[in-house]
Amino acid sequence: MSYKNFPMVSRVMFGRGSFNQLDEIISAKRKGRETPFIYYVDDVFKGNHWLTSRISLSYKDKIIYVPTAEEPKTSQIDEYVEDLILEFSERPSGIIGIGGGIVLDIAKAVSLMLTNPGESKDYQGWDLVKNPAIYHVGIPTISGTGAEVSRTTILTGPERKLGINSDYTPFDQVILDPELTKDVPKDQWFYTGMDCFVHCVESLNGSYLNAFSQSYGEKAFQICKEVFLSDNLNAEEAQDKLMMASWHGGMSIAYSQVGVAHAMSYGLGFLLGIKHGLGNCIVFDHLEEFYPDGVKLFKEMKQKHNIELPKGVCANLEDEEFDIMIDVALSLEPLWENAVGKNWKETITRKKLKALYLKM
Numbered sequence: 001m002s003y004k005n006f007p008m009v010s011r012v013m014f015g016r017g018s019f020n021q022l023d024e025i026i027s028a029k030r031k032g033r034e035t036p037f038i039y040y041v042d043d044v045f046k047g048n049h050w051l052t053s054r055i056s057l058s059y060k061d062k063i064i065y066v067p068t069a070e071e072p073k074t075s076q077i078d079e080y081v082e083d084l085i086l087e088f089s090e091r092p093s094g095i096i097g098i099g100g101g102i103v104l105d106i107a108k109a110v111s112l113m114l115t116n117p118g119e120s121k122d123y124q125g126w127d128l129v130k131n132p133a134i135y136h137v138g139i140p141t142i143s144g145t146g147a148e149v150s151r152t153t154i155l156t157g158p159e160r161k162l163g164i165n166s167d168y169t170p171f172d173q174v175i176l177d178p179e180l181t182k183d184v185p186k187d188q189w190f191y192t193g194m195d196c197f198v199h200c201v202e203s204l205n206g207s208y209l210n211a212f213s214q215s216y217g218e219k220a221f222q223i224c225k226e227v228f229l230s231d232n233l234n235a236e237e238a239q240d241k242l243m244m245a246s247w248h249g250g251m252s253i254a255y256s257q258v259g260v261a262h263a264m265s266y267g268l269g270f271l272l273g274i275k276h277g278l279g280n281c282i283v284f285d286h287l288e289e290f291y292p293d294g295v296k297l298f299k300e301m302k303q304k305h306n307i308e309l310p311k312g313v314c315a316n317l318e319d320e321e322f323d324i325m326i327d328v329a330l331s332l333e334p335l336w337e338n339a340v341g342k343n344w345k346e347t348i349t350r351k352k353l354k355a356l357y358l359k360m
C-alpha cells in the first residue's frame with residue numbers, strides 16, 4: 001500500500017474585509033518592474049468600484065475580465081498564456097484569480113501553463129505537470145466548489161472534460177473574504193452551494209471513505225444543513241459558514257472521490273454545456289437509489305428556497321448524443337468505483353445510464 005502525499009494551499013487568510021490586505025500580501029512577491037501581477041477577475045465585477053478599487057495596479061500589472069457563461073476550455077487557457085507571452089517580455093510575478101470556480105480554475109491553469117511547454121490539453125489527467133507553476137493566488141467570490149483548496153483545475157478539452165491534477169496546481173495563497181459573496185444571485189448561490197453538499201454526500205457514502213475525508217466531510221455536511229435548512233443564521237453568518245463548508249468539502253474529496261452525480265453531470269456539461277453546479281443539481285435530484293438520505297435532504301433544501309430546476313434537458317436527444325454523455329460518464333472510473341464499489345460494471349450499464357438521463 002502506497003499512500004499519497006498531497007500538497008496543500010501554503011497560506012490562507014480568513015475574514016470579512018481581508019481582501020483589503022491583498023496588496024500587502026503580494027507586494028513581497030513582486031520580482032521587478034517588468035514582471036507584472038495579472039488579475040483574472042469575473043466579469044460580473046466589471047465597473048464594480050467596491051471590489052475593483054481595492055486592486056492596486058502598479059507598473060505593468062493588468063486586470064483581465066473573464067466571461068463566465070461557459071466553463072473554461074483548454075484552448076482558452078492556451079490563448080490567455082499566449083497573450084501574456086506576446087505582451088510581456090518577462091514571466092509575471094504572480095497570477096491572481098478573483099471569482100467563482102471558473103475564474104479560480106483559469107488562474108490555476110494559466111499559472112501552470114506559463115512554466116510548462118505545449119498545450120494544456122496534454123496535461124489533463126493525473127500528475128503530468130513537470131515544472132512548478134508561477135506564484136498564484138485564489139480569491140473566491142462565491143462558495144461551494146472547493147476549487148480554492150483543491151489540487152485540480154477542471155478544463156474542457158477537445159476530447160474530454162478532465163482536470164489537470166498535480167502537486168503544482170494548488171494555490172500558494174488563498175484569501176477567504178466571505179463579504180465578497182454578498183451579491184451572489186440566489187439561484188446561483190444554491191447551485192454552487194449544492195456542489196459542496198453533493199461533494200459531502202458522495203465522499204461520505206463512498207467506498208474510498210477514510211477518517212481523513214470523513215472528518216472534513218462531516219463538518220461540511222453539518223454546515224450545509226445549517227446554512228440551507230435552519231432559520232437561525234443571519235446573512236453574514238451564512239456567508240462566513242458556507243465559505244468554510246466549501247473549504248472542508250474540498251478537503252474531504254482530496255483524500256477520497258466524488259461519485260454518481262459528478263460522473264453524470266460531467267456528461268451533461270460536455271454535451272450540453274450545462275454548468276457544474278446546476279448540472280449536479282439536475283442529476284442529484286434523481287439519485288435516490290444511490291443516496292437516499294442525501295437526496296431527501298436536497299429536496300427539502302430545494303423546496304425551502306423555491307428552486308425550480310430545468311426539466312427534460314435530455315428529452316429531445318438523439319441516440320448518438322446519449323452515447324457521448326454515457327461515454328464521458330463511464331470514463332470516470334474512480335468515481336463509479338467510489339460510489340458503487342469494485343464491481344460497479346455489473347450494475348452501471350449503458351442502458352441504466354440512459355434511463356437515468358431520460359428522467360432529467
Ligand code: NAD
Nearest residue numbers: 044071100101102141142145147150152154183184192276
Ligand atoms: P462560476 O464560476 O460559473 O460562477 C457562477 C456565477 O456566479 C457566474 O455567473 C459568476 O459571474 C457569478 N458570481 C460569482 N461571484 C459572484 C458575486 N460575488 N456576485 C455576483 N455574482 C457572482 O460557478 P462556480 O459554481 O463557482 O464554479 C463552477 C466551475 O468550477 C466549473 O467550471 C467547475 O468545473 C469548476 N469546479 C472546479 C473544482 C476544482 O476543484 N477545481 C471543483 C468544482 C467545480
Ligand code: ZN
Nearest residue numbers: 145195199262
Ligand atoms: Zn463539484
